Amino acid sequence: MAGHSHAANVKHRKNAVDAKRAKIFSKAARNIISAVRQAGSEMDTNLKLKYAVEKARAANMPKDNILRAIKRGEGSKDGDDFEELVYEGYAPGGVAMLITCLTDNRNRTAPDIKFALEKGGGNMGSTGSVSFMFDFRSIFVVDMTGEQGEEGFAGKAFTEDSLLEVGMEAGAEDVQVEGDVATVFAAATEFLSVKTALEEAGVVMLSAETGYVPQTTVEVPTKEDAAKILKLIDKLEDNEDVQNVYSNYDIKDEWLEELNS
Structure with a gap:
């Protein structure tokens, strides 16, 4: 089931996550700024902002960073109009992927996501081709x-x-x-x-x-395919516009531990 891949992946990739902490904070800040721009800086009345702040806290983002992001969201809107987008696609082995983005330029983001998927051995899917899973x-x-x-x-x-x-x-x-x-x-x-x-x-x-x-997972048959999938996810997550990458792979724990060490 989904929890298997999710928990094991979080555990085995913890060091990699720590190394990317600055990028994680940057994406969390963008999420907070966007929420403030949409509905104001009061968490009591802006549920999206409350979610964004709670997620930032769960990532151990310092309180000062969170407050700065809220202040920035309250400032000038010039150049910071973010749009939420979800792209659907496939990784090697027919593994389904949902890629959530927060971008100020969809004409930049869509080609970047398509290029990363194709270079990583996958492909972009049409709207609805993956989300129902x-x-x-x-x-x-x-x-x-x-x-x-x-x-x-x-x-x-x-x-x-x-x-x-x-x-x-x-x-x-x-x-x-x-x-x-x-x-x-x-x-x-x-x-x-x-x-x-x-x-x-x-x-x-x-x-x-x-x-x-x-809803269901796809068992990855070989360690080589597992390496390709994890490399593709890393490449997508390195994109500043990408907030999260979700997939339905089921990779053996020992492969995850070895590939993420």
Whole structure:
């Protein structure tokens, strides 16, 4: 199921994510700026901004960076009119991909995404060719050991049973555990309430977002294909306009660990 790939990938790519922290913060800031431009800087009345800020916090983005992004969103709109776009395509092996973007120039972004897909052995799909395979949900990847939280946050260790109990009480729909990492799924509309309840219970989150979860996964047959898929995802994520890349691959844990080491 989707949680297998999601949790394992977050765990094994943590070092790579840390190395790209500046780029992650830049994309989070762009997301915040766009939300402010659309509906103002008051989180009580701007749900999109609240989601953007919560996602930035989950990525350990410093509070000062978040405040600067909000201030920038309140300033002049010249040159910062961002548009949300979703591109659909395929990676090698018929793996489906949804690529969410936030761009100020779709005439730049679309060719860049198409070029990256084709160079990586995939291809761009038409609207609707892939999206029906995914559901939009809240996704929380958590550290079962409680050791990887923010400085000053006293995280707790959880067993599979105790996390399942906490997750269900928080309003989650599903909890999938793999070793010391787990994925908690909930309805997209329940993101804030479930996130708050999990944090209050002492759960340490490696990531928290609303995003696309595949209904079924495609088993990747060879390590070579797995390497091509991960390389393509990295290339797409390096694009400043790309916010997230979602796919329905199922790669063996040992291949993920080796390829992302």
